[in-house]
Amino acid sequence: GQSLEQPSEVTAVEGAIVQINCTYQTSGFYGLSWYQQHDGGAPTFLSYNALDGLEETGRFSSFLSRSDSYGYLLLQELQMKDSASYFCAVVPDSNYQLIWGAGTKLIIKP
Amino acid sequence: SAVISQKPSRDICQRGTSLTIQCQVDSQVTMMFWYRQQPGQSLTLIATANQGSEATYESGFVIDKFPISRPNLTFSTLTVSNMSPEDSSIYLCSVEDPERRGGYEQYFGPGTRLTVT
Numbered sequence: 001g002q003s004l005e006q007p008s009e010v011t012a013v014e015g016a017i018v019q020i021n022c023t024y025q026t027s028g029f030y031g032l033s034w035y036q037q038h039d040g041g042a043p044t045f046l047s048y049n050a051l052d053g054l055e056e057t058g059r060f061s062s063f064l065s066r067s068d069s070y071g072y073l074l075l076q077e078l079q080m081k082d083s084a085s086y087f088c089a090v091v092p093d094s095n096y097q098l099i100w101g102a103g104t105k106l107i108i109k110p
Numbered sequence: 111s112a113v114i115s116q117k118p119s120r121d122i123c124q125r126g127t128s129l130t131i132q133c134q135v136d137s138q139v140t141m142m143f144w145y146r147q148q149p150g151q152s153l154t155l156i157a158t159a160n161q162g163s164e165a166t167y168e169s170g171f172v173i174d175k176f177p178i179s180r181p182n183l184t185f186s187t188l189t190v191s192n193m194s195p196e197d198s199s200i201y202l203c204s205v206e207d208p209e210r211r212g213g214y215e216q217y218f219g220p221g222t223r224l225t226v227t
């Protein structure tokens with residue numbers, strides 16, 4: 001089977017740092033993507049890791065360890081507008097389809 | 111990047127009827143995807159639509175229930191046929207980034223919120 005696991009909910013304080021983990025078990029693996037979705041909105045792409053290591057894009061960073069089948073999204077200097085659901089998604093093969101995690105709801109408190 | 115529009119944005123339909131959702135992209139793309147998402151849930155892929163070929167459906171979704179058209183590289187439609195209340199959901203179309211093949215970066219339309227009564 002193919003599965004991705006991520007926490008259902010994470011709570012953090014404005015200005016803090018939060019890490020959202022994602023472990024995966026898939027038949028193939030090209031890379032790990034992260035998406036953000038605000039309530040009532042469409043998912044928007046945040047980052048992609050194909051190789052081990054850290055990718056940084058402004059306040060957001062994403063990490064991948066292929067040997068551990070594990071990745072995380074790191075959000076720094078949290079702002080209230082970061083309150084959203086975050087999905088990890090695996091590209092399992094060259095068919096370009098994504099396998100999606102269940103999503104993590106990030107709640108930010110002032 | 112790509113800008114995607116969907117029509118209608120929402121609709122309330124009676125059971126037994128059909129609704130066709132349109133997805134328009136501002137650039138030519140090879141692959142378009144149709145998803146279904148219940149509020150607070152993850153995305154479930156319905157089918158992948160390539161221009162010039164039959165759509166590829168995921169397990170649990172059939173062409174008779176969800177026929178898809180892909181007449182050109184910028185447009186696709188998804189029809190939800192013979193609707194029941196269980197079809198109430200948000201339907202999203204997406205495309206791969208036209209400049210980066212690989213599917214890992216997809217752009218989504220705003221979604222169609224369907225309620226079946």
